[in-house]
Amino acid sequence: MKNTKSKVLKNFQKRVEKNIKLMSSDRELKRKSLDWMVHADKYKYTYNYRWMGIPVIKFPNDIVALQEIIWKVKPDIIIETGIAHGGSIIFSATMMELIGNQGLVIGVDIDIRKHNRIEIEKSKFNKSIKMIEGSSVSQKTIKIIKNFIKKDTKVMVFLDSNHTYSHVKKEIELYSKLVTKNSYLVVEDSFSEFFPKNHFKNRPVDVGNNPMIAIKEFLKKNKNFKIDRKLNDKLSITETFDGYLKKIK
Numbered sequence: 443m444k445n446t447k448s449k450v451l452k453n454f455q456k457r458v459e460k461n462i463k464l465m466s467s468d469r470e471l472k473r474k475s476l477d478w479m480v481h482a483d484k485y486k487y488t489y490n491y492r493w494m495g496i497p498v499i500k501f502p503n504d505i506v507a508l509q510e511i512i513w514k515v516k517p518d519i520i521i522e523t524g525i526a527h528g529g530s531i532i533f534s535a536t537m538m539e540l541i542g543n544q545g546l547v548i549g550v551d552i553d554i555r556k557h558n559r560i561e562i563e564k565s566k567f568n569k570s571i572k573m574i575e576g577s578s579v580s581q582k583t584i585k586i587i588k589n590f591i592k593k594d595t596k597v598m599v600f601l602d603s604n605h606t607y608s609h610v611k612k613e614i615e616l617y618s619k620l621v622t623k624n625s626y627l628v629v630e631d632s633f634s635e636f637f638p639k640n641h642f643k644n645r646p647v648d649v650g651n652n653p654m655i656a657i658k659e660f661l662k663k664n665k666n667f668k669i670d671r672k673l674n675d676k677l678s679i680t681e682t683f684d685g686y687l688k689k690i691k
């Protein structure tokens with residue numbers, strides 16, 4: 443019975459992978475997905491979701507992708523830059539609880555608003571969360587974070603704070619060093635490179651000034667990380683094009 447089930451699952455997985463491969467070379471689907479993302483951004487689509495009642499500013503696809511890598515790696519520490527309302531750190535904390543390894547989520551934000559802090563601290567998952575108020579690229583912040591990382595601690599990092607090229611470049615430099623082998627550095631919001639020029643009216647992010655440029659530069663020089671292509675290809679709708687970076691050595 444068990445063998446039949448695993449054979450069925452293997453065949454299912456084979457079919458899924460074949461479809462993902464076909465999908466990844468479907469230019470029309472890529473164009474339609476991007477058109478959809480640009481159109482949906484008119485309504486601030488990424489603000490529509492909540493995790494355990496708290497707003498999380500992400501596409502549902504990306505939340506599921508993060509769940510997949512957390513489940514696979516089972517990190518001891520997840521570091522997130524950019525807390526905002528807190529839905530994302532609460533999501534990571536729920537995953538830590540499901541994994542059951544007493545893990546810690548470290549959230550960093552330059553401005554933790556009082557009402558957000560109150561909601562996060564009220565959450566039953568708060569015991570797995572440590573919040574740091576400060577810039578993600580300040581030496582003080584990095585020093586506090588490093589104090590939590592011991593030998594053999596498995597570390598995963600999600601970068602989702604200030605999305606300008608220069609800031610993300612600094613973040614990647616600092617946080618890539620903390621990620622452990624076989625774990626991930628997730629550099630979010632790279633999709634803005636493919637949006638029309640001047641789309642983001644009141645933000646410095648634009649074509650040529652966004653996380654995608656920092657990712658490309660980093661990967662040229664750093665051979666310890668590679669894009670998780672399978673994950674990237676299957677999402678289709680994602681804020682994180684080429685941004686799921688696996689540390690391979």
Ligand SMILES: C[S@@+](CC[C@H](N)C(=O)[O-])C[C@H]1O[C@@H](n2cnc3c(N)ncnc32)[C@H](O)[C@@H]1O
Binds near residue numbers: 500524530552603
């Ligand atoms: C896109 S939101 C984060 C969304 C959150 N990760 C989520 O998925 O729900 C960006 C956050 O980054 C914070 N931020 C901006 N510049 C920062 C910096 N230099 N260091 C740390 N956080 C920063 C902002 O205060 C804001 O709360």
